[in-house]
Amino acid sequence: MSSDLEATIARLQRGVVETFPHVPDSTKPEENLWVYLRQTERPLRIKFGIDPTGSEIHLGHSIVLRKLRQFQDAGHCAVLIIGDFTAQIGDPSGKSEVRKQLTPEEVAANVQTYLEQVKPILDFETPGRLEIRYNSEWLAKLDLRKILELLGTMTVGQMLAKEGFAERYAKETPIFLHEFLYPLMQGYDSVAVAADVELGGTDQKFNIAVGRDLQRHFRLPTVQFGLLMPILVGTDGVQKMSKSLGNYVALTESAASMYSKLEKIPDALVNQYIELLTDLPLDSLPTNPRDRQKALALEVVSQYHGRDLALQTQAELAAIVTQGQTAQAESIPEYSLGAFQFPVKLTYVLSHTKLCPSSSEARRQIQGGGVRLNGEKITDVDFTLTAAEPYVNQVLQVGKKKFLRFVP
């Protein structure tokens, strides 16, 4: 065994919650992904499915994408499945707000947006390392005979045991029958692309297992492994990272915004963030939590904005924080975000907090480049704060001397 291969495998194992099937000391490749990876000579097909809903990708999403990249780097092929079929159907029962029906043009635009966001993570260049597939290619062709066959592979009891369904059934919240088809459709994707490994968050275990069953049912030569990554806890340190909770860091955020959020990550999370979001060696991390936060922030910002801008941002924010500390020492007020009804315009915030004497002066200051939010220059006079949470502890600054720190 080459030490290169072992280093590769160690990298692939980093942060993984579970692979399945997994018989720990097995020497049979079909029982243990790591044994399989040591023995196989062919590039494996590593499946990851996404919904082209056009939403902003955040660091929570990046965990699985980074793992996908690590497989690419190890010589395997990332098979990115775009769930355009379901997106174009929406929710046929009309009961779900989540599954909005999209036109093919909207799907195409959303895919474009998605790919642009994940460009810093995946390897789009090396030949044979990325395959992008649309599941309408095979799902639109399914007829009733085949769908009866798919449905016939599972029982009501198995489906109702699935997390989510079980709770809804117990609470007598209606479960519409078509919902049972979605895991089977995702599973059938694995058949269609002959996936060897499917990646997902821990919430995907059931669906990935369905893919295994269907590959077996349709007698594929190999049956996929599941590889599950943790669900990232958000910047609040409590709930999973999610756009709707405001506790997220988007991949497209400015270097300053990203850095300032990450350098304040709760101590309890910083090690997990480093493990999941960076390649920093875990055995030589700074002992001081504050230094670990900085290392995390610098590393992640480097991934999305390059090392130079990351270092510059670090320096700038350090200066502002110093000024902010000075400001704090001079008792410049903290300001409660509770005072606002969100969404709220920045011009209103500036006048309401008396950082500017009026909204029109606030507008002028923004146009003149005198307003910064956590060190980032705001130039859009219509800039709007959509919710309170992202701004907790952020510093709003007008000119060189006026500061204010938001508090909850």
Added chain:
Amino acid sequence: MSSDLEATIARLQRGVVETFPHVPDSTKPEENLWVYLRQTERPLRIKFGIDPTGSEIHLGHSIVLRKLRQFQDAGHCAVLIIGDFTAQIGDPSGKSEVRKQLTPEEVAANVQTYLEQVKPILDFETPGRLEIRYNSEWLAKLDLRKILELLGTMTVGQMLAKEGFAERYAKETPIFLHEFLYPLMQGYDSVAVAADVELGGTDQKFNIAVGRDLQRHFRLPTVQFGLLMPILVGTDGVQKMSKSLGNYVALTESAASMYSKLEKIPDALVNQYIELLTDLPLDSLPTNPRDRQKALALEVVSQYHGRDLALQTQAELAAIVTQGQTAQAESIPEYSLGAFQFPVKLTYVLSHTKLCPSSSEARRQIQGGGVRLNGEKITDVDFTLTAAEPYVNQVLQVGKKKFLRFVP
């Protein structure tokens, strides 16, 4: 209202367990089938679905078919749906012995057999009174999008409330997901043929109601009524008539066999049999139960074999019964069917019961036309008794003098 129309409606109402929807004193045609029938000017489309499994049709099946004929006679169009689609699929989970997969040729042959058996019941001649449709015409065209839409009209809870599913779920007998599609497929048949009324046994209420829901979902101009007929109790007077229980009278049975079974129908059933299987006026039936049995037997045999053969059979069997009573008076044995392992060859029965001295003599007697079973001449030397029940109380006769009556 013409008295003709009222007579027609009375005939259509005969034996009906339930129509739905049904608001008893409503004047709205959509709430009451009988109001609808009095008001509509157009011929209605009366749906009845069959599985082309090639099985023998018996009097239990004839009840709904007779009702369908009555609608034809009233000027409406019988829409006979051949479930060829599902028959050609079989059971995709492979778990059901019942749903055998059939080739198109087998389906065609079974449909032929079916139509031959129901020829005495339905009106095949009058133009516009019969439409035969194969549901593969529309089901084979369904794609995943449409199937998700169909499934999205119902919840798991509604489906599990269905009789059969409810019990199996409670008993933890596996219910495979594709089974949920069958009621929706049957319901979609109602959409495809724009049925105005669907006929069925009382066990079909759920499926017919699904048809109503789907017609509404797909915004058909009218929504079908359900009309439910009773499930016929078999000749044993206990369980529903069924081939596997042996308590049935097949439509293709000889006049003698049919007559002899019907004239022994338990007293408790004879009125229901007359109501459901004949057009005899119910208010002027013979008071003597024995005469009612004979009237029933004569009437039903007339339907399938014509009046002349029915009368002849009645006379012949009366003679045999008289001879049989003579024989009984001379203490010719009753013989227990329990002595045999079924299926059993008639030649073995004849020698074992000593009606013939040997199997070869039994064979000669059969070939010579000397053997009768309940008055019907047996000419097939390989004639086999498949089960005990159908032969209880039947008389086996060799020549003019040797008789034996089977007892359980």
